[in-house]
Amino acid sequence: MEDDTLMVDLEEFLLSCLERRTTAIGYALSRGLRERFPEMQILEGGAPAFNLEAYAEAGFCSLAERAGFHGRRAEFWLGPEGGTLSRPQEMLFDVAWQHHRLLVLIAHWPDITGTPYHYFIVGESAESVHELHVAVCAWNTREPEDYILVFDVNGWSKDEELLGAIHNATLETLILRPGMKEEIVQDLRSFFTSRDTYQEYGIPWKRGILFAGPPGNGKTHAVKGLINALGQRCIYVRVFGGSFNIRLVFDRARALAPCVLVLEDLDSLVTPETRSYFLNELDGFALNEGILTLATTNHPERLDPAILDRPSRFDRKYPFDLPGLPERRHYIEHWNASLKPALQLSESGCLAAAELTEDFSFAYLKELFLSSMMRWIAQSRRFPMDDVMREQAALLREQMRDVEELIADRVYPPGMAMGRHRGRGMPMGGHHPVQPPDVPM
Numbered sequence: 001m002e003d004d005t006l007m008v009d010l011e012e013f014l015l016s017c018l019e020r021r022t023t024a025i026g027y028a029l030s031r032g033l034r035e036r037f038p039e040m041q042i043l044e045g046g047a048p049a050f051n052l053e054a055y056a057e058a059g060f061c062s063l064a065e066r067a068g069f070h071g072r073r074a075e076f077w078l079g080p081e082g083g084t085l086s087r088p089q090e091m092l093f094d095v096a097w098q099h100h101r102l103l104v105l106i107a108h109w110p111d112i113t114g115t116p117y118h119y120f121i122v123g124e125s126a127e128s129v130h131e132l133h134v135a136v137c138a139w140n141t142r143e144p145e146d147y148i149l150v151f152d153v154n155g156w157s158k159d160e161e162l163l164g165a166i167h168n169a170t171l172e173t174l175i176l177r178p179g180m181k182e183e184i185v186q187d188l189r190s191f192f193t194s195r196d197t198y199q200e201y202g203i204p205w206k207r208g209i210l211f212a213g214p215p216g217n218g219k220t221h222a223v224k225g226l227i228n229a230l231g232q233r234c235i236y237v238r239v240f241g242g243s244f245n246i247r248l249v250f251d252r253a254r255a256l257a258p259c260v261l262v263l264e265d266l267d268s269l270v271t272p273e274t275r276s277y278f279l280n281e282l283d284g285f286a287l288n289e290g291i292l293t294l295a296t297t298n299h300p301e302r303l304d305p306a307i308l309d310r311p312s313r314f315d316r317k318y319p320f321d322l323p324g325l326p327e328r329r330h331y332i333e334h335w336n337a338s339l340k341p342a343l344q345l346s347e348s349g350c351l352a353a354a355e356l357t358e359d360f361s362f363a364y365l366k367e368l369f370l371s372s373m374m375r376w377i378a379q380s381r382r383f384p385m386d387d388v389m390r391e392q393a394a395l396l397r398e399q400m401r402d403v404e405e406l407i408a409d410r411v412y413p414p415g416m417a418m419g420r421h422r423g424r425g426m427p428m429g430g431h432h433p434v435q436p437p438d439v440p441m
Contacts, residue, residue, distance in 0.1 A: 009036070010105075011070055014090060018109060025109045026118065033120055043121040043129040044113070047139040048155030048241075048248060050119055052104060054145070060139065061097040061132075076152070076239070085152060096175075100128040107375040116421040117155070141252065147254070148227070151249050152238040162236065163203070169224035175362070176218065177324065183319060184209075188226060191292055192258055204309065206288045208313050210266070212300040213320030217361025222320070223262055226294070233259040240269050243277035250281040257290030266295040267302040275304055284311050322361055329354035332363060335369050342381065343373060347382050349386035356393040359400075368396055 007135050012038070017028040022198040026044070033042055056063035066072050071091040075084050084193050088106050103122040123129040140156040141149075148166060150159045161411055174181055193206050198205040211219040227234050233256050240246050247295050253261045270278045282293065293314070300308060307313060323331065345353060357365060372389040379388070 009106075010092065014105075014107060022109055022111060026111060029107065029118075030118065032304045033122065037122050038250045040122050040124060043123075045121070046115050046118045046244075048115070048117060048151070049246060050117075050133065051140045051157055052095070052106075052119075052136055053088070053154045053291055055139055056095075057135045058139070060135070061095055063093045066092040066094055066103075069284075072211050095132070097128075097132050100132070101122070102128060102132060106382075110242065115242050116143070137342075145437070148234050148236060149252070150236045151245070151252075151290075152374070159168050159236075166224045166227050169221065169228050170223075171225040171229055173223055173334070175334070176216055176222075177327060180318065181222075184222070185226070185229065187316060188230060188292065188294075192230065192232060195258075195290070203290070204287065205373045206291050206293075207220060208282070208293045208315055209295070209315045210300075210308075210407065211294075211296040211312040211320055212317055213229075214297070214322060214361060215298045216361035217320040217322060218362055219298075219320050220264065223264065223294060223296060226364055227260060227262070229262065236264075237257060237269065238264070240274060240278075243274050244325045246274060246277055247280055250291075253291050254288065257288075259291060261291055261293045263295040264291065266307070266340055267297045270304075270307065275306070279306055279313070283310070294331055315346060315363065322359055323365075325354055326352075328357055328360065329366060331365055332357075332369075336354050339373075343376065345385050345389060349384075349389065352386065353389050353393065356390065360396075364396060364400070368392055369398065415431070 013027070013032050015024050015041055017032065020028055021188065029094065030042070030044055039064040052061075052063065055061060058430065072089045073086055074089050075086050075340070077084055085210045089108045093104040093106070095104055101124060105120045105122070107118050107120075108116045109118065111118070121133055123132070148158070148163050150157050150162060154325055170187065171181060188207075188209070194202040195205050211222060213219065234251050235249065235256065249261070282288070297303060308317075329350065332345070332350050336350055354412045355370070360368065368389065372385065372392045375392055376383070376385055
């Protein structure tokens with residue numbers, strides 16, 4: 001079959017397979033590929049560790065998208081800290097690896113295990129397709145350099161940007177209520193040094209720690225600073241996907257233990273469909289020995305009580321609430337000291353700013369400084385920073401109020417009783433508050 005004709009045929013064949021019931025797609029693809037490549041060996045797989053593009057980017061093979069084949073990619077938003085991630089959805093690659101030439105077809109559909117990621121490796125010999133598969137998976141699940149292994153929508157990877165952010169994170173600049181930072185650090189460090197004690201008294205050597213509170217109050221900063229300070233191996237989960245991926249993550253954590261398993265934004269990671277599976281992996285028959293699970297959530301009210309309230313799952317919960325007056329003043333003075341003299345607040349200006357910013361998160365305090373500096377420059381540096389910041393604090397508070405009312409109108413239609421609680425919308429009857437928008441720190 002000529003190459004152009006083969007590409008058109010493969011596109012039409014793939015489309016026809018993906019239109020079938022999900023339970024039949026894999027079989028149809030397998031049979032059709034063997035009909036089209038009768039002299040070749042084909043390996044089928046679905047391991048998220050098979051990140052072929054990452055393997056090629058590291059220089060271990062050459063990779064090219066097959067011309068004439070309509071490939072499809074998807075871009076995933078990983079949040080302000082993670083940026084975007086591009087992954088192939090349906091793609092045909094030409095692969096040059098060692099002395100072998102292979103084809104790799106990637107396709108997505110949800111199978112009975114919950115994994116959407118599937119691939120077919122086509123080569124001249126069983127050894128070549130098997131060895132490529134093992135090499136790619138082994139490289140992507142290798143012992144993590146610098147202690148960090150990242151799991152996202154399509155498997156394992158190494159994130160240089162995240163690694164750099166963790167290396168630059170320090171607990172010295174983390175501002176919490178008095179004694180809380182020291183308590184958290186001691187709690188986590190003592191876990192990794194107390195294995196013998198746990199075993200002596202028959203206590204399972206595993207922990208679950210949950211950081212909960214409104215966005216912008218230091219949870220992410222605390223996680224990164226702790227990973228840097230602890231120096232333990234770490235798995236950082238951005239997206240779980242299906243139940244099959246949850247098992248892969250926990251299996252890898254057990255193999256790496258002792259380690260830290262970071263589950264950021266836990267309320268969005270675990271869905272109603274995967275909740276039971278997650279609970280079984282977190283606290284089922286597997287021992288999870290040596291795993292410290294460190295999770296964060298902006299919305300603890302969205303977590304299932306089976307996750308939030310059972311002590312053996314997350315036995316310590318640390319509240320990252322809106323900062324009080326002493327914490328706001330400490331943060332403002334810290335920021336103020338880093339500015340050039342002309343931009344600095346006076347001592348009384350620092351206190352006034354702290355008093356004017358009740359219900360501001362640390363992220364909003366940062367925004368207050370940045371917007372005040374820009375306003376000061378726009379006004380040709382004619383007014384003292386004390387006055388500029390006072391005006392900006394009032395403006396930010398008004399913007400916060402407008403956003404809260406907009407969110408409240410969407411969540412609670414007109415006519416539903418609303419009260420006020422610490423500057424945030426609170427429906428009458430004790431329901432949970434509507435949080436202000438997240439502004440990255």
